[in-house]
Amino acid sequence: MTNTPYPTPVTPSQTRIGWIGTGVMGAAMASHILSAGYTLSIYARTPSKTQFLQSLGAHLVDSPSQLAKTSDIIFTMLGHPSDVQEIVVSNPDSILSSINPGSVIIDHTSSHPNLAKEIYNAARDKNCYAVDAPVSGGDIGARDGKLAILAGGDENVVEWLHPLFSLMGKATYMGSAGCGQSCKIANQITVGGSLLGLSEGLVFAEAAGLDKRKWLEAVKSGAAGSLVMELFGERMIERDFRPGGFAEYMVKDLGMGLDVVEDDGDDSASVLPGAALCKQLFSGMVANGDGKFGTQGLITVVERINGKK
Incomplete structure (x- = not known):
């Protein structure tokens, strides 16, 4: 060859x-x-x-x-x-x-x-x-x-x-x-954590009486800013949950990451508590019938936990 x-x-x-x-x-x-x-x-x-x-x-x-x-x-x-x-x-x-x-x-x-x-x-x-x-x-x-x-x-x-x-x-x-797929799993672990942080930030800002758009504009150029915020912040505020990637796929991706850790089966395997939590929350979206929402729909789970429908 x-x-x-x-x-x-x-x-x-x-x-x-x-x-x-x-x-x-x-x-x-x-x-x-x-x-x-x-x-x-x-x-x-x-x-x-x-x-x-x-x-x-x-x-x-x-x-x-x-x-x-x-x-x-x-x-x-x-x-x-x-x-x-x-x-x-x-x-x-x-x-x-x-x-x-x-x-x-x-x-x-x-x-x-x-x-x-x-x-x-x-x-x-x-x-x-x-x-x-x-x-x-x-x-x-x-x-x-x-x-x-x-x-x-x-x-x-x-x-x-x-x-x-x-x-x-x-x-x-x-x-x-296989390294491309491992890289994507690590990417999804990072994105999942960023989406959770953005969701909680927006929910907290609203509860504190802040204008959510002003908050988004104020913080996106600081340490909290990210491409996740650029892509999804306004969509979350607008309740635009049309999918670029389905929430149910995030459950799959995070699950693969956790499976790889379990498959390693040795003392050096990574412990990923954030990925496990994010998988649980995205699974909640699926259980709520929102698995076909975009991943930015994670905010709906945080809202439900806080008693908002």
């Missing part, structure tokens, strides 16, 4: 792209590839969700295996590790069942590091490559092409994919297979 999957660069005239996952994030990310002139084939279990991308010139196919046969590089942006397992590995019509030698699978799903390693090894057995590349930046980052892309796998392959990653944001190579 050569150091790169192809001797030619990634260009619209030479590279066929496949895409699976056309939700809020996936559709926006794939649209940047179409806008750059690439030929894009798409598969979706719910074909109606592909209408936007088809209007931009994407071609709809019938199965992941058909997508694999006609693509050099295949992106997935799905909801859960179980979806990735089925679409990429396990189903008789999976991507790996029909992938062409030398092809590359890029999984943008927030998934489990162990699954990323499994896919990497299965791809290498097929004389292919796999990169785990979850993203951070939400729906706004996806729309604006400013996502943080956290990549694990072979460094030379990640570098080779730069022309595509740069359309969607900035890729950072994090290490071997």
Whole structure:
């Protein structure tokens, strides 16, 4: 196997792209590839969700295996590790069942590091490559092409994919297979804590009789300021809980982090009390029927605890 999957660069005239996952994030990310002139084939279990991308010139196919046969590089942006397992590995019509030698699978799903390693090894057995590349930046980052892309796998392959990653944001190579997913889990632990702090800050400010917008404006340029505050502060005040990422996915992501700690099973394993608390609060959102809210909806749980509906 050569150091790169192809001797030619990634260009619209030479590279066929496949895409699976056309939700809020996936559709926006794939649209940047179409806008750059690439030929894009798409598969979706719910074909109606592909209408936007088809209007931009994407071609709809019938199965992941058909997508694999006609693509050099295949992106997935799905909801859960179980979806990735089925679409990429396990189903008789999976991507790996029909992938062409030398092809590359890029999984943008927030998934489990162990699954990323499994896919990497299965791809290498097929004389292919796999990169785990979850993203951070939400729906706004996806729309604006400013996502943080956290990549694990072979460094030379990640570098080779730069022309595509740069359309969607900035890729950072994090290490071997699974390291991209571990980075995303650490990101979600940090984001979850920031969302909880922002939620409690807003609830306290209102109870203290402060104007919430003035409070937000006053503190966002100080030590409390963060991209989480920039992205979600006004949305929380406006009660805009439309999802960039679902709250139920945060339960999944934080749960994976806690599972990894438990799987380590040694005295050096990290203790993550904040992640455990945040998972419990996001689980409360799901129990309240708000799992499809955006993660900024965490404020509703803090409000309920304080007797507000």
